[in-house]
Amino acid sequence: MESGSLDLRALVDGLPAAELEELRDAVASRLCREKYGADTIEGLLAKWGREPSCPCCGSSGAWLDGHTPAGRDRYRCPACGARFSALTGTIFANAKLPLHKIMRMVEVMCHNASLRLIELTCEVSHSTAFIWRHKVFSTVSGWQDRVVLSGRVWIDEMYFEDTRVEREPGAPKRSGLSRDKVCVVVAIDSFGRALAVVSENGKPSTRRINKALRTHIRRGSTVVHDCEKAHNALVRDLGLVDERYKAVTTDPVYLEQMALVNHLCAWIRRYVERFACMRSENLQSYLDWFVYLHRVHRDEEKWPVEERVVRHLALSNTTYLRKW
Numbered sequence: 001m002e003s004g005s006l007d008l009r010a011l012v013d014g015l016p017a018a019e020l021e022e023l024r025d026a027v028a029s030r031l032c033r034e035k036y037g038a039d040t041i042e043g044l045l046a047k048w049g050r051e052p053s054c055p056c057c058g059s060s061g062a063w064l065d066g067h068t069p070a071g072r073d074r075y076r077c078p079a080c081g082a083r084f085s086a087l088t089g090t091i092f093a094n095a096k097l098p099l100h101k102i103m104r105m106v107e108v109m110c111h112n113a114s115l116r117l118i119e120l121t122c123e124v125s126h127s128t129a130f131i132w133r134h135k136v137f138s139t140v141s142g143w144q145d146r147v148v149l150s151g152r153v154w155i156d157e158m159y160f161e162d163t164r165v166e167r168e169p170g171a172p173k174r175s176g177l178s179r180d181k182v183c184v185v186v187a188i189d190s191f192g193r194a195l196a197v198v199s200e201n202g203k204p205s206t207r208r209i210n211k212a213l214r215t216h217i218r219r220g221s222t223v224v225h226d227c228e229k230a231h232n233a234l235v236r237d238l239g240l241v242d243e244r245y246k247a248v249t250t251d252p253v254y255l256e257q258m259a260l261v262n263h264l265c266a267w268i269r270r271y272v273e274r275f276a277c278m279r280s281e282n283l284q285s286y287l288d289w290f291v292y293l294h295r296v297h298r299d300e301e302k303w304p305v306e307e308r309v310v311r312h313l314a315l316s317n318t319t320y321l322r323k324w
């Protein structure tokens with residue numbers, strides 16, 4: 001071992017607990033700066049070109065006006081006089097964690113970590129991990145609204161137990177596609193663009209299929225699906241080329257032709273089932289995040305995942321309201 005590293009070891013061993021904690025924080029901050037180009041939230045927002053804009057009237061051109069009680073730069077709106085910090089209107093508002101911890105949480109969330117794993121790797125409490133997960137989710141709420149699939153588009157439905165349904169203790173689960181199950185309409189196209197939309201409970205009607213997919217498939221595309229009758233109106237209204245396979249799970253042709261959407265369903269199921277305590281009313285948030293990450297991972301070679309997600313978070317306008 002080199003003498004330099006021996007000295008460092010001795011130094012670290014001799015530090016009192018509080019100073020050791022300070023050292024760890026300093027090391028983590030430096031690594032964060034080297035990786036993300038900033039070690040403070042303000043620095044990160046500035047790096048991605050986020051201009052402080054007034055949360056009340058939306059005006060830009062705010063000037064610096066002292067500091068907030070938390071010691072952050074305070075701005076004043078030239079139009080309406082409102083005072084705010086650079087963090088106002090971002091998911092980082094009121095953040096008490098150092099940037100390096102937030103970035104570590106985001107990193108593990110890029111791999112769909114469970115809450116317990118976020119707690120362990122980021123050394124935060126359960127409730128902090130929970131709140132940050134929902135803050136991050138809030139930035140992709142509505143993100144799927146803009147998704148439009150084209151070319152060949154595979155569609156299917158999948159079902160999850162509805163946690164809102166209360167069963168008598170000991171009563172057997174109802175079988176089949178009962179009203180006890182939440183339906184998710186799933187679609188993916190030949191470019192790898194995906195969509196997953198919660199659509200009420202039980203087997204979907206024509207109306208529900210239209211509501212879930214109508215604005216998300218380009219006219220004239222080819223739709224590849226099982227022979228579900230509820231799809232017919234969509235095919236007709238959007239002038240889609242209809243390619244259908246009877247859902248026989250022993251038929252190799254069906255399995256081959258539907259493999260893409262079946263794989264997507266399997267990935268979604270594995271993802272959702274990881275969150276054992278998730279409530280059904282939050283299912284759409286989890287799916288929004290899944291589909292967003294699916295897109296980001298698809299483009300990974302052009303744009304590294306973590307950098308792209310961090311930019312997205314820095315530029316998102318969001319007011320996270322705790323509902324739970």
Ligand SMILES: [Zn+2]
Nearest residue numbers: 054057077080
């Ligand atoms: Zn204003």
